[in-house]
Amino acid sequence: MRRTAALILIGNEILSGRTRDDNIQFLATRLGELGIPLREIRVIPDIRDTIIDTVTDLRARFDEVFTTGGIGPTHDDITAPCVAEAFGVPWEIHPPTFALLEQHFGADNFNTARQRMAKLPRGATPISNSVSIAPGFTIGNVHVMAGVPRIMRAMFEALAPSLKKGAPVFSRTWHTTSLFEGALAEGLEAIQNSFPDLDLGSYPFHREDGRRGVALVAKGQDTAEVEKAAQAIYNLLKEKGGAPVEGEPPP
Amino acid sequence: MRRTAALILIGNEILSGRTRDDNIQFLATRLGELGIPLREIRVIPDIRDTIIDTVTDLRARFDEVFTTGGIGPTHDDITAPCVAEAFGVPWEIHPPTFALLEQHFGADNFNTARQRMAKLPRGATPISNSVSIAPGFTIGNVHVMAGVPRIMRAMFEALAPSLKKGAPVFSRTWHTTSLFEGALAEGLEAIQNSFPDLDLGSYPFHREDGRRGVALVAKGQDTAEVEKAAQAIYNLLKEKGGAPVEGEPPP
Numbered sequence: 001m002r003r004t005a006a007l008i009l010i011g012n013e014i015l016s017g018r019t020r021d022d023n024i025q026f027l028a029t030r031l032g033e034l035g036i037p038l039r040e041i042r043v044i045p046d047i048r049d050t051i052i053d054t055v056t057d058l059r060a061r062f063d064e065v066f067t068t069g070g071i072g073p074t075h076d077d078i079t080a081p082c083v084a085e086a087f088g089v090p091w092e093i094h095p096p097t098f099a100l101l102e103q104h105f106g107a108d109n110f111n112t113a114r115q116r117m118a119k120l121p122r123g124a125t126p127i128s129n130s131v132s133i134a135p136g137f138t139i140g141n142v143h144v145m146a147g148v149p150r151i152m153r154a155m156f157e158a159l160a161p162s163l164k165k166g167a168p169v170f171s172r173t174w175h176t177t178s179l180f181e182g183a184l185a186e187g188l189e190a191i192q193n194s195f196p197d198l199d200l201g202s203y204p205f206h207r208e209d210g211r212r213g214v215a216l217v218a219k220g221q222d223t224a225e226v227e228k229a230a231q232a233i234y235n236l237l238k239e240k241g242g243a244p245v246e247g248e249p250p251p
Numbered sequence: 252m253r254r255t256a257a258l259i260l261i262g263n264e265i266l267s268g269r270t271r272d273d274n275i276q277f278l279a280t281r282l283g284e285l286g287i288p289l290r291e292i293r294v295i296p297d298i299r300d301t302i303i304d305t306v307t308d309l310r311a312r313f314d315e316v317f318t319t320g321g322i323g324p325t326h327d328d329i330t331a332p333c334v335a336e337a338f339g340v341p342w343e344i345h346p347p348t349f350a351l352l353e354q355h356f357g358a359d360n361f362n363t364a365r366q367r368m369a370k371l372p373r374g375a376t377p378i379s380n381s382v383s384i385a386p387g388f389t390i391g392n393v394h395v396m397a398g399v400p401r402i403m404r405a406m407f408e409a410l411a412p413s414l415k416k417g418a419p420v421f422s423r424t425w426h427t428t429s430l431f432e433g434a435l436a437e438g439l440e441a442i443q444n445s446f447p448d449l450d451l452g453s454y455p456f457h458r459e460d461g462r463r464g465v466a467l468v469a470k471g472q473d474t475a476e477v478e479k480a481a482q483a484i485y486n487l488l489k490e491k492g493g494a495p496v497e498g499e500p501p502p
Contacts, residue, residue, distance in 0.1 A: 012452055015289045016420070016470065017279030018499075019454070021272060024294075028268030038266045040301075043275075043292035050291075073433040074453040075440035105433070113436030132457065148457050169267070182324040182356070185364030189326035201263055202325040203270070206382065206399050219267065248269075 003166035011069040035166030051082035069147030073113040084121035167221035172230035176242035177213035254417035262320040286417030302333035320398030324364040335372035418472035423481035427493035428464035
């Protein structure tokens with residue numbers, strides 16, 4: 001079964017260059033393992049209409065949509081009310097979450113700002129947060145998680161068992177430092193044409209220390225087909241005089 | 252003058268988790284310095300209609316659009332013909348680029364696959380590539396660059412002097428490890444309301460070694476306003492009993 005996912009990173013810190021993204025690769029890898037491969041990522045600022053439009057667009061086009069960021073207590077944390085609006089439901093106190101957070105912070109410190117984190121869109125299910133308590137949530141096919149990597153990972157693993165899985169994605173990789181992709185392009189295209197259900201990728205690398213070459217990846221949900229394509233790639237590399245090495249090139 | 256940019260990363264390697272992105276932070280930072288702040292990023296697969304639709308959408312909404320990836324010689328390098336189609340122009344041999352590449356590869360090695368890299372959308376201007384010769388290009392407000400980070404950076408710096416600049420973005424940052432953002436949210440929102448043209452961000456951090464806290468960032472194109480807001484943030488931190496430290500928290 002083919003399933004698809006999209007990811008929305010919400011907030012200004014990636015767009016401004018302040019923060020280097022530390023969530024995409026984790027989610028891309030985990031979603032591939034669960035057979036829900038990631039097909040599109042958007043990074044957007046915390047602007048109300050942008051969030052609502054992006055959630056509305058992607059939830060119609062992909063089986064599962066994940067968001068990170070914008071669910072803390074501050075003025076720029078507007079993901080939850082925007083997702084509520086995208087679903088046309090109120091954003092309101094969720095009593096079990098209110099009780100959980102009141103106990104965590106203590107009644108004296110559970111101020112108005114922190115009480116925002118006890119509000120969910122009506123009908124949403126909390127995603128538990130073993131790191132800092134305030135939960136994410138799922139509504140429909142949209143899963144709203146924190147942006148702090150440690151917290152996001154804890155939420156994703158809490159959520160993962162309940163996600164409907166597809167066939168996992170397998171891949172096999174060869175690389176060479178004795179050929180460039182221009183010499184392999186025609187042969188690789190012929191292999192791609194023989195395996196239309198697989199995704200064959202050609203990834204040139206060019207390291208600071210001068211090492212150059214290309215990695216060729218065969219990827220798909222049918223293991224036997226992936227193995228056959230990987231063999232064809234190996235044969236192509238040998239035929240062109242490259243020395244094929246299994247796996248990714250060292251960094 | 253306010254100018255805006257969007258970025259499209261084209262290719263499957265980020266979406267599959269194979270590769271960690273190494274281009275976003277560089278471009279976000281450099282575009283901020285040039286006063287053309289990045290407002291949206293999309294990561295999309297090398298699927299023809301997706302590329303055409305994404306380029307068409309973003310070039311209408313932002314002053315400048317940058318793309319990375321998909322301009323090599325292989326079957327999955329389809330960025331250039333898709334951009335040509337988005338502009339409604341043919342994708343054709345660009346004679347000066349053809350001559351340059353023929354000289355670089357030597358006539359015997361300049362095969363059909365490599366000749367693809369000598370094709371540009373009609374009317375495009377090449378972006379020179381000091382690393383591996385095959386150029387990127389600009390057409391209208393769309394700037395098409397390689398995905399390999401070293402090559403992308405060389406192309407961006409070749410292009411930068413010709414970009415129309417805006418007012419650079421300044422930022423001032425304070426962080427504290429003795430307060431969390433829930434205690435600061437109301438005060439910070441009041442400061443944001445006093446400086447509506449600035450972007451005030453609150454970024455909690457939670458390190459593997461247990462260090463926790465929050466960084467508060469004031470950012471904008473008016474230096475004097477940024478300084479005033481930074482002073483207000485400092486006063487808020489002192490008033491709430493935090494020990495404000497200038498700059499970002501250590502990693």
